[in-house]
Amino acid sequence: MALAHAGPVGRVRDDPGEIVGSAPVVDAGDRAQETRRILDASRSIIEDDHFAYVSGDHGAGWIAKDLIFPATANGDALGRMLAAAVGEYDAEIVCGPSTGGLIVSQWVAHHLGIPSVFAEHDPAWIRPADAHAGHEMQGPFVLRRGYDEMVQGRRVLVVDDVVNTGHSVRQTAEAARAAGSDVVACAAFVDRGNVDAAGIGVPIYGFLLQERIPAWPAADCRLCRDGVPMSTRYAHGKEWVAAHGGPSHS
Ligand SMILES: [Zn+2]
Numbered sequence: 001m002a003l004a005h006a007g008p009v010g011r012v013r014d015d016p017g018e019i020v021g022s023a024p025v026v027d028a029g030d031r032a033q034e035t036r037r038i039l040d041a042s043r044s045i046i047e048d049d050h051f052a053y054v055s056g057d058h059g060a061g062w063i064a065k066d067l068i069f070p071a072t073a074n075g076d077a078l079g080r081m082l083a084a085a086v087g088e089y090d091a092e093i094v095c096g097p098s099t100g101g102l103i104v105s106q107w108v109a110h111h112l113g114i115p116s117v118f119a120e121h122d123p124a125w126i127r128p129a130d131a132h133a134g135h136e137m138q139g140p141f142v143l144r145r146g147y148d149e150m151v152q153g154r155r156v157l158v159v160d161d162v163v164n165t166g167h168s169v170r171q172t173a174e175a176a177r178a179a180g181s182d183v184v185a186c187a188a189f190v191d192r193g194n195v196d197a198a199g200i201g202v203p204i205y206g207f208l209l210q211e212r213i214p215a216w217p218a219a220d221c222r223l224c225r226d227g228v229p230m231s232t233r234y235a236h237g238k239e240w241v242a243a244h245g246g247p248s249h250s
Pocket residue numbers: 050051058059218221222223224225
C-alpha cells in the first residue's frame with residue numbers, strides 16, 4: 001500500500017459531539033454511565049477475584065486498565081468525553097504520566113485541539129541502597145525530550161487513566177510547575193476515591209467515573225482465610241505469593 005500517494009483515508013468527522021454507536025453524551029451522569037459501559041465492554045473491571053495491593057491491603061477488585069486502550073475507539077470516546085468536561089479550564093497543553101497517562105493525554109489533547117506531552121520516570125534516578133520493601137522501584141516523574149520547554153508559561157491540564165493514590169499525577173503536576181507552567185486542573189477517566197484536588201496539589205480535580213474498590217488489611221482477609229487463589233497477573237499478587245505462599249492463579 002502506497003499511503004504517500006493515496007487520497008484521504010476514511011471519512012471526515014463532522015460529528016464531534018457524538019459518540020458513534022451511542023446516544024450523545026451531555027452531562028456528568030451520562031459520561032459516568034458511558035465510561036462504565038466502555039470499561040465493562042473491555043472487561044477491565046474485575047470485581048470477584050483476590051488481589052494484593054501495593055499498600056499491603058487485599059481486596060476482590062481491580063481495574064485492568066491495560067485492557068482499555070488496545071481498542072482505540074475506547075481511548076477516542078473516553079478522550080472526547082473528558083475533553084468536553086474540561087473545556088472550561090482553557091488548558092493550552094495536556095500532560096500525563098506515561099504510559100497510561102500518555103495515551104489519555106493524546107486523546108484528550110486531540111479532542112481539545114491542543115498539544116500533548118508526557119512525563120516519565122526519571123531514568124537517571126538511582127534506587128537508594130537502603131531501600132526497603134514497599135519503597136519506590138522507579139524514579140519520580142519528570143519532563144524530558146524538550147517537553148519542559150513546551151509547557152513553560154502555559155496552562156497545563158494533567159491527565160491520567162486511573163487515579164488511585166494520586167501519586168503519579170501529583171508528581172506530573174510538580175514536574176510541570178517546576179518547568180514554569182500553570183497547572184489549571186487534573187482530570188482522569190476513572191477515580192478510585194482515595195484522593196482529592198488538595199491531595200494531588202491542583203486547584204481542580206475531576207473524572208468521568210468514580211469506581212471505589214474496597215480493600216482491607218491482609219491479616220483480616222476473608223479471601224485468604226477461605227483459600228481463594230491470589231491473582232498473580234495484576235497488582236502485587238506475584239510478590240505477595242512469593243513472600244507468603246498460598247494458592248494463586250495467573
Ligand atoms: Zn487476601
